[in-house]
Amino acid sequence: MFKKILIANRGEIALRIIRTCKEMGIKTVAVYSTADRDSLHVRFADEAVCIGPPKSSESYLNIPNIMAAAEITNADAIHPGYGFLSENAKFAEICAQYKINFIGPTAEQIRQMGDKITAKDTMKKAGIPVIPGSDGLLTDIEEGKKLAKKIKYPVILKATAGGGGKGMRVVWSEDEFEKAFETATMEAGAAFGNAGMYMEKFIEEPRHIEIQVAGDKFGNATHLSERDCSIQRRHQKLVEECPSPFVDEALRKKMGDAALKACKAIKYQSLGTIEFLVDKYKNFYFMEMNTRIQVEHPVTEEVMDYDLVKEQILIASGVKISGKIYLPRQMVAIECRINAEDPTKNFAPSPGKITSLHTSKGFGVRVDTHIYAGYTVPPFYDSMIAKVICRAQSREEALDRMERALKEFIIEGVKTTIPFHLWLLQNEDFRKGNYNTKFLENMDFTQLGA
């Protein structure tokens, strides 16, 4: 087992990882930028190293600085969390080179699944349903138009190096095609330095349902059922739940089996998530694979009563998984991501000093957060400041509990998305489980009451 893990991340996930390490008796090293000097993860860790100025590229994304920090603290493993370097194959490679365990899959697996086109190909070969679309990158507009005609509009143009919803354009008809292609290409080039585009059939009323998988270094694989992450705004998840209100036992079996096949096909070794798009007819299509722990992992943990971060560390240290498949019994869990944003101002970021704070508590309530009264939310990073997770024995109860919990969450000094979540919890369609990824599209929250 590892003696000391360096957590190459910040915020709530850094705390999450530190907590599990403490329980496992593993020493922890926190790294921080000068903007995070007063951050909680710095105080909770056994050791802390300042690795650069506020800008991510010069600190949390700075591989030499992080490796130097690992070297001077003699860390024998690095947990990359989510975002930042967690899906950076080069970083995983460098860790291997310096004989520091990267808590995640191999660099090769990251690479394979990181390139959306290669991932799709790999899955297709493994017999997993994929969304019909282009065979690799589109060479030009003409090729795109021809293919779109074949697979039928609407289609979506996507950047191969993309993420976070950038470099994507839906095209509803041929006359929109050229302009959409040009703007998407430009956006992709600017955001990722790679203007390569591919095309897919655009799934209508799609639900984003993902399967949590785990594989070990011995070729064993398993899954822990699904999470429904369809409530998104601009392709950013806001609410997640386990199980999905749309998935019945039969669909779960089919999707779970497909996810297992995917895992085994690449001999995946770590925790990961296979994301599927599910249409209204319950057809599911592989979208992408995330080779890291995800923000929404707590909903699975609450339903399955399982520490996923611990599992990651165990797998990385060479422990075999049991292979047992985890299905939801009775518990339901829902997570609301609380961002420091003002929903009435188009979700504009609202950094600043938190002057008073009372987080939700009580039976069946879990709050994963790094904030505290007096903490200043820096403007340099992600706006997510807390995750409120509620579990109960039915979806109805879990929703009621979440409403109670959010009403009790008092935070002053920054604006948050709590009013948005309270609105959502009262929305009839959401309560019934009738929603898909288009749910929040075109919705205006400027009039949201306090």
Added chain:
Amino acid sequence: MDFKQIQELIKIVSKSELAEVKIEQDNFKITIRNKDASQPMITHAAPVYASPVLSAAPIAAASPASASAAPADANESEGPSAGGKIYEFKSPMIGTFYRRPSPDKDSFVKVGDEINTGDVICIIEAMKLFNEIEFEGRGRVVKILVDDSTPVEYDQPLFLIEQL
């Protein structure tokens, strides 16, 4: 906190690796600085919950001597040699700090030396790469804040420089 408790605290701090301990309670504040702190990097952080608030300095400025090593962030304190503003030269990177080009050679700089743009004042080594750190401007070395061969982090004060 009564006198006996303060005595105990001083004993504990001086035996430990901590560089500095600050305690704040209702209308009472005490700071205890360790003379012999030798590990500039290690933070033993107490969780930030109940009062009294106990905070250990996350970066130990491992100076072998006295309180004049206090961060001279924005102030124009008069240095030992008359007139010039004293400021901290901070580490631009993470790694192990070396005062000399090799164990058998002399230090790059010593206290009192006058340094100019381009002068190499120390080496910081990380991952087997030795980086020569160059000074910029004109100054005089007032104090060397870190021992030879110690790990340093980004922004850690390495030298006190008097601006000339």
